[in-house]
Amino acid sequence: MFELLGIPPQALFGQLLLGLINGSFYAILSLGLAIIFGLLNIINFTHGAQYMMGAFAAWMLLNYLGIPYWGALIVAPIVVGAVGIVLERLLISRLYHLDHLYGLLLTFGLALIATGVFRNFYGISGLPYGMPSQLSGGQNLGFMFMPNYRGWVIVASLVVCFATWFIIERTRLGAYLRAATENPTMVGAFGINVPRLITLTYGFGVGLAAFAGVLAAPIYNVNPNMGADLIIVVFAVVVIGGMGSILGSIVTGFGLGLIEGLTRVFYPEGSAVVIFVIMAIVLLVKPAGLFGRTV
Amino acid sequence: MKKTGLIAASIVGLLMASAAHAQTSIKIGVLNDRSGIYSDITGEGSAIAAQMAAEDFGTDKGITVEVVSADHQNKPDVGSNIARQWYDTENVDVIADVPTSSVALAINDITREKNKIFLNSGAATSDLTGSKCSPNTVHWTYDTWALANGTGSAMVNAGGKTWFFLTADYAFGHALERDTSAVVVANGGEVLGVVRTPFPGTDFSSFLLQAQASGAQVIGLANAGGDTINSIKQASEFGITQGGQALAGLLMFVNDVHALGLDVAQGLVLTESFYWDLNDQTREWSARFEEKTGKKPSMIQAGVYGAVLHYLKAVEAAGTKDAEAVMAKMKEMPTDDPLFGKGVVRQDGRKVHPMYLFRVKTPDQSKGEWDLYETVATIPADKAFRPLADGGCELAK
Numbered sequence: 260m261f262e263l264l265g266i267p268p269q270a271l272f273g274q275l276l277l278g279l280i281n282g283s284f285y286a287i288l289s290l291g292l293a294i295i296f297g298l299l300n301i302i303n304f305t306h307g308a309q310y311m312m313g314a315f316a317a318w319m320l321l322n323y324l325g326i327p328y329w330g331a332l333i334v335a336p337i338v339v340g341a342v343g344i345v346l347e348r349l350l351i352s353r354l355y356h357l358d359h360l361y362g363l364l365l366t367f368g369l370a371l372i373a374t375g376v377f378r379n380f381y382g383i384s385g386l387p388y389g390m391p392s393q394l395s396g397g398q399n400l401g402f403m404f405m406p407n408y409r410g411w412v413i414v415a416s417l418v419v420c421f422a423t424w425f426i427i428e429r430t431r432l433g434a435y436l437r438a439a440t441e442n443p444t445m446v447g448a449f450g451i452n453v454p455r456l457i458t459l460t461y462g463f464g465v466g467l468a469a470f471a472g473v474l475a476a477p478i479y480n481v482n483p484n485m486g487a488d489l490i491i492v493v494f495a496v497v498v499i500g501g502m503g504s505i506l507g508s509i510v511t512g513f514g515l516g517l518i519e520g521l522t523r524v525f526y527p528e529g530s531a532v533v534i535f536v537i538m539a540i541v542l543l544v545k546p547a548g549l550f551g552r553t554v
Numbered sequence: 555m556k557k558t559g560l561i562a563a564s565i566v567g568l569l570m571a572s573a574a575h576a577q578t579s580i581k582i583g584v585l586n587d588r589s590g591i592y593s594d595i596t597g598e599g600s601a602i603a604a605q606m607a608a609e610d611f612g613t614d615k616g617i618t619v620e621v622v623s624a625d626h627q628n629k630p631d632v633g634s635n636i637a638r639q640w641y642d643t644e645n646v647d648v649i650a651d652v653p654t655s656s657v658a659l660a661i662n663d664i665t666r667e668k669n670k671i672f673l674n675s676g677a678a679t680s681d682l683t684g685s686k687c688s689p690n691t692v693h694w695t696y697d698t699w700a701l702a703n704g705t706g707s708a709m710v711n712a713g714g715k716t717w718f719f720l721t722a723d724y725a726f727g728h729a730l731e732r733d734t735s736a737v738v739v740a741n742g743g744e745v746l747g748v749v750r751t752p753f754p755g756t757d758f759s760s761f762l763l764q765a766q767a768s769g770a771q772v773i774g775l776a777n778a779g780g781d782t783i784n785s786i787k788q789a790s791e792f793g794i795t796q797g798g799q800a801l802a803g804l805l806m807f808v809n810d811v812h813a814l815g816l817d818v819a820q821g822l823v824l825t826e827s828f829y830w831d832l833n834d835q836t837r838e839w840s841a842r843f844e845e846k847t848g849k850k851p852s853m854i855q856a857g858v859y860g861a862v863l864h865y866l867k868a869v870e871a872a873g874t875k876d877a878e879a880v881m882a883k884m885k886e887m888p889t890d891d892p893l894f895g896k897g898v899v900r901q902d903g904r905k906v907h908p909m910y911l912f913r914v915k916t917p918d919q920s921k922g923e924w925d926l927y928e929t930v931a932t933i934p935a936d937k938a939f940r941p942l943a944d945g946g947c948e949l950a951k
Contacts, residue, residue: 270767277759375589382849384594385783387815390791397793403763406791478791479756480783480813484591488756488780523760528723530760531752 273403274524275517280409282516283416284471288489289496289508290420291467294427297503298440298460301351302359304366305343306493307486308373309465312339313472314481315377318386328391328477335473336466343465347458370486377483385482394477412474419470420509427505436460495538501551511549578875579618582608582862583646585636585661586676588625591754591779592653594809595852596676598623600651602846603855606839607862615870622646626657633657634664641668647875648673648865651858655679655726659686666690669877673865675857678778678805679729680940683904687947690877692865692884694905695857696827698726698733699940701804704825704909704933706737709772709802715743717802718770720761720785722777723750730804731776738774746770751777758785759792766794774802782806783814790818807852811914811926819926822914827907827938828853828893829927835892850924860891861905897935902947909938 288310295303316335320326326334346369354361390408397406427433436456439446443453472486479485496515500507515534522530541549584604586596601623608619622644626633633652640646641664649665652658653676665672666688673692674682680697682688717738721731727750735745746768749761762785765773773794775785782803789801803810806824830840830850839859843851851859868883869875889897889905897907912927920926942950 270763273763274760277757277763280759281757378589378593382594382809383591384809385780385813387813387818389815389817397791404766404793404797406793408791409759478788480780480787482780482813484780485756488754520760524764527749527751527761531755 268402270402271524274520276403276405277409278517278520278523279513280412280516281519282513283412284475284489284512285493285496285516286420286509286512287416287467287471287474288493289500289512290423290505291464291471292493292497293500293503293505293508294423294467295461295464296497297505298436299351299457300355300359300440301362301366301461303461303464304363304490305346305370305373306366306465306468307488307490308370309339309343309468309486310472310475310489311377311483311486312342312373313469314388314476314479314485315381315386315472315483316469317473317476318388318481321388328473331476332470332473336469339469339472340462340466344458344462347461351461352454352458370490374483374487381483383482383484385480385485388476388481390477408477412478415474419467423467424505424509492534495534497548499534499538499541499548501548504548504550504552507548507550577616577618578869579620580648580866580869580875581620581622581644581646583637583640583644583649584621584623584651584858585626585633585640585649586623586651586653587628588623590628592628592676594849595807595854596651596653599843599847599849599851599855600675600858603843603851603859604650604862606842606846607859607866611863611866617866617869619866626652626654628654628657630656630660634660637661637664638668641665641670647671648862650674650862651676651854653677653854655681655729658682662686662688662691671865671877671880673858673861675861676854678726680733680945681729683900683902684940684945684947687902687945687949689881689903689949691903692861692881692899692905693903694861695853696825696909697904697939698730698805700827700909700938701825702730702733702737703940704911704938705802705804705823706734706774707741708823708825708911708931709800710738710741710743714772714800714802716770717743717745717772717774718765718768719745719748719774719776720758720765721748721750722753722755722781724753726778727753727776731774734774734776734802734804751781753777753781754779755781756784757788759788761785762789762792762794766792766797766799770799772800772802774804776804778805779810783810786814786822787818795821807854808850808924808926809852812924816915816917816920816926819914820916823911823930824914825909825911825933826853827909828856829910829912829929830924831927832910832929839892856893860889860894863891864889864899900942900950902942902945902950904939904942904945906935906939908935909933 317331320331394408439453447453500511522533584601588597604621624636648671650673655677658677675695678698680699682693719731721727803824811819868880872879872883885899894907899905911931913930
């Protein structure tokens with residue numbers, strides 16, 4: 260039996276697969292951020308809170324309305340996305356003509372408020388959310404025990420990422436969106452309602468965050484801080500991928516998940532930092548990010 | 555206008571001064587985490603527990619009690635500033651609770667320097683009554699030694715001879731791992747490996763897989779709060795407990811189990827010094843607490859109640875609030891309260907009482923939202939805490 264740096268290959272495959280699963284979360288979250296930044300020019304710091312709200316929405320749907328996981332997977336992103344749309348209309352849309360910094364401050368403030376409100380009503384310890392029975396259990400892959408749910412997370416994430424990429428890069432609607440960000444006046448002149456397009460885009464980006472929140476609810480602790488713990492890493496992913504690059508955020512999300520997974524095997528203490536080290540290197544070598552366009 | 559104001563103020567001042575002759579007034583500062591990860595197990599609930607202790611002590615004994623509270627945000631510098639301000643300018647006589655070991659050690663020093671009294675309930679570190687012990691500190695509810703001893707020896711004696719630790723990579727996690735390893739080895743067990751996990755963490759599956767691969771019989775979770783909840787949730791997902799390995803939650807509170815849900819948490823073994831459903835007295839008190847807060851109390855909140863009640867009794871017995879005299883009374887008088895029963899405060903400041911080994915119920919056994927534990931064993935007071943001579947405390951002579 261050969262070994263690689265003292266780690267048996269089975270363990271290594273297992274860890275790589277786990278890294279890929281974590282990468283799925285990074286990918287969905289950074290995708291939402293990238294869309295919002297790319298099309299609205301807003302650095303959406305509420306993204307973590309919206310991910311948390313997705314998980315809480317799943318819990319509320321189950322406990323107040325009896326809607327199980329599968330329903331929540333569809334309803335929660337719509338509800339949270341709608342809340343996002345209201346926010347965009349009422350507050351964020353007033354900042355488009357200002358510097359990025361204002362949007363960042365506003366959304367950061369909103370994130371703190373959302374976290375505080377949920378902490379006030381539900382406490383900090385978290386809420387229990389069970390695994391859907393269809394996905395409990397797992398498969399023995401020979402080199403590791405693969406929970407069915409983690410497999411589902413990878414599949415769901417790939418499907419959602421691909422669909423989003425396809426809509427934006429390959430459909431007429433996506434073409435309008437991309438054109439509207441380049442030159443909103445011109446696109447408006449063709450009779451397209453640009454503000455509505457932008458509002459819906461924000462709602463969609465928020466919905467993606469909420470979708471990731473529902474995916475996370477059965478395996479991560481559902482508490483008001485769950486987004487704050489993750490959002491910094493996701494921002495690093497977006498920066499490495501290139502701010503606003505759709506493909507960049509997807510590829511980097513999965514890729515960094517893998518790298519983080521490997522670090523957890525060889526040097527666990529460093530696994531929380533490795534992404535930021537990579538970010539620093541990328542910024543030094545290629546400041547626009549791996550997939551970003553140089554300005 | 556100004557003149558009348560001054561006259562009114564001096565009259566009030568005179569009245570207060572004369573009242574102070576007849577009454578001892580005590581100001582208790584409850585200092586803890588009111589917004590962060592420990593705000594459920596300490597927070598406002600601890601302040602309410604202190605208030606309840608003052609009410610239950612009674613207003614007819616010539617002692618008036620005022621409870622104030624503040625948020626130390628789990629930061630030693632923030633906590634130290636509040637403590638100095640309380641002691642120097644706001645006439646606070648005693649600081650209670652203080653979770654987070656680093657903050658507690660800072661308050662321990664300041665209280666000693668100002669010659670006031672520190673009633674710790676929330677912090678875990680056994681150094682408070684060991685190498686850092688102080689004549690002004692009482693450590694009431696639990697400590698890392700007691701947790702390690704309770705859960706560690708119980709698991710080894712139940713056949714869990716080989717251990718693998720998931721340790722939160724900071725002082726608290728290291729201390730808990732060190733204390734538990736010592737207990738495991740002393741009971742004839744063996745530690746196969748350790749993985750230090752970044753704090754705080756979300757995904758523990760890689761670390762759990764490493765623990766699984768080690769083949770250890772017990773996976774010791776030397777972490778707390780959200781880290782523990784995530785590890786346990788994911789261990790169940792990866793079939794670790796079903797595969798025959800047992801999990802040992804080395805620091806778990808009833809609120810953590812509540813957050814996990816019984817489907818995931820069932821069968822876990824853990825050590826606490828208080829549970830709301832122990833006896834009629836704890837049930838009665840916890841029902842009153844729940845009326846005010848909407849939740850069952852954690853052992854830390856119960857500990858704040860017990861410590862404040864004992865302190866007030868000592869003030870009454872000493873007839874003064876002088877720190878030295880009151881501390882002497884606290885250590886001389888046996889403790890007796892509805893939550894922890896009878897006990898003593900040792901010379902090193904350690905409050906000793908029984909600890910309980912609990913097992914988390916299965917969903918079928920549970921009859922309500924907070925019906926979470928069954929008692930496996932009671933560890934008697936003389937076995938539950940580190941022996942006086944072993945702590946290295948200078949007061950233990």
